[in-house]
Amino acid sequence: MYTLPDDASGRSRELLALAQELAARCPASLATEIAVSGSVARGVADQYSDLESTSGQSACQTWRSVAYGYTRLLTATWNWM
Numbered sequence: 001m002y003t004l005p006d007d008a009s010g011r012s013r014e015l016l017a018l019a020q021e022l023a024a025r026c027p028a029s030l031a032t033e034i035a036v037s038g039s040v041a042r043g044v045a046d047q048y049s050d051l052e053s054t055s056g057q058s059a060c061q062t063w064r065s066v067a068y069g070y071t072r073l074l075t076a077t078w079n080w081m
Contacts, residue, residue, distance in 0.1 A: 007043065036053050037052045
């Protein structure tokens with residue numbers, strides 16, 4: 001599991017925690033690997049930063065099914081929060 005640098009911003013820590021929650025809830029049929037990138041990964045996210053992530057699946061799926069599943073996961077998570 002990825003950890004942030006010691007001097008990472010508080011917003012980076014918040015968004016990384018959200019990404020970890022999404023990863024924990026993500027079914028293996030949707031993605032087997034999820035990577036955080038951008039300002040969050042660098043530890044410099046601020047109040048204007050978003051959560052950039054990339055997911056991967058070892059089995060071949062159509063992009064439409066992956067996008068649909070990821071959208072449903074994000075929607076369920078935001079409704080839960």
